[in-house]
Amino acid sequence: MVSTTLLLYYGLRPVPDPHAVALWQRELAARCRVWGSVVVAPHGMAADLGGPPDRLETYARATREHPAFADLDLRLVHGQGEPRPRLSVTVRDELVGFGAPHELRVERGGLVGAGERLGPHGLHELVATRGDEVVLLDGRHRHEAEVGRFAGARRPDADSARDVLARLDAGAYDGLRDRPVVTYCTSGIRAELLSALMRNRGFREVYRLDGGILAYGRTFADDGLWEGALYVLQERVRVTFSDHPAVLGSCETCGAPTYAHRDCVAPLCRGWALLCNACADFALCAAHRN
Ligand SMILES: [Zn+2]
Ligand SMILES: [Zn+2]
Incomplete structure (x- = not known):
């Protein structure tokens, strides 16, 4: 596996002209020769980018020069993987595909009705005072949670944000309505949006892990509540926080x-599989194995 550097960030704030922002970002990302995806919506901007560290730094500096994005937390992350070097900058009606663009409201101060933000230390304090009552809810896809998650976390059996919301609406988490729930995800965006969707549905005590697993890993690495590897699905990159990550997944x-x-080796297939080294020489996704 090859070392690679990523820049994952998001900002929730009103963007009056998403198309103009996308034009600027498309030109900037191409000029800096970084790849990955940038999504711009009326509610903000989010990106998963990769590239050599110096080019990502140049891109980050230029992005912060825009007054609307001057406060973004743009820190590089190092991982292992070989992402495909392609760039997509798109305008969508929501940053994460929950299918609820008209439910979520963003003002200058950020997302309206989000759960209370907890940093890594705040999470430890909550768990120390409330113990087993606290529920950590993974807001990511099942494949991401397969190889790394918080100890004891609830993992939605979901392949997309839309699935997570469908399960929420179907009552799958109704047992958590009166418990302290902490949503989390990679960088914090899915968790923040999910926390607002849960509060809108009457969940009484919802928190969100600010800065996501990335912020937690920078603080406590593998010596706290986190276990395993952080898999960045979109980029197919694995991030570990120490020399002793737990190995939670098992070869399919x-x-x-x-x-x-x-990645599946079948022509044109975009699938993948979780495989050990011995089985990885001819990797096939579940659909192509059968
Ligand atoms: Zn194997
Ligand atoms: Zn396949």
């Missing part, structure tokens, strides 16, 4: 412990 073929996702 032989069952051996692993945290490595591999």
Whole structure:
């Protein structure tokens, strides 16, 4: 596996002209020769980018020069993986595809009705005072949670944000309505949006892990509540926070412990599989194995 550098960030704030912002970002990202995806919506901007560290730094500096994005937290993350070097900058009606663009409201101060923000230390304090009552709710896809998650976290059986919301609306989490719930995800955006959707549906005590697993890993690495590897699905990059990450996943073929996702080798297939080193020589996704 190859070392790679990522820049994952988001900002929720009103963007009066998303198309103009997208034009600027498309030109900037191309000029800096970074790849990945940038999404611009009336509610803000979010990006998963990769590239050499110096080019990502140049891109980050230029992005922060825009007054609307001067406060963004743009820190580089180092991981392992070989993402495909392509760039997409798109305008959508929502930053994360929950399918609820008209429900969520963003003002200059940020998302309206979001859960209370907790930093890594705040999370530890909540768990120390409330103990087992606290529920950590993983707001990511099942494949991301397979190889890394907070100890004891609830994992939605979901392949997309839309699935997570559908399960919420179907009552799958109704047992958590009166418990302290902390939503979390990679960088914090899915957790923040999900926290507002939950509060809108009557969940009484909702928190969100500010800065996501990335912020937690920078603070406590593998010596706190986090276990395993952080898999950045979109970029197919794995991030670990120490030399002793837990190996939580198991090979889809032989069952051996692993945290490595591999792209399916079948022509044109965009699938992947979780495979150990011994089974990775000819990687096939579940659909192509059968
Ligand atoms: Zn195997
Ligand atoms: Zn396949």
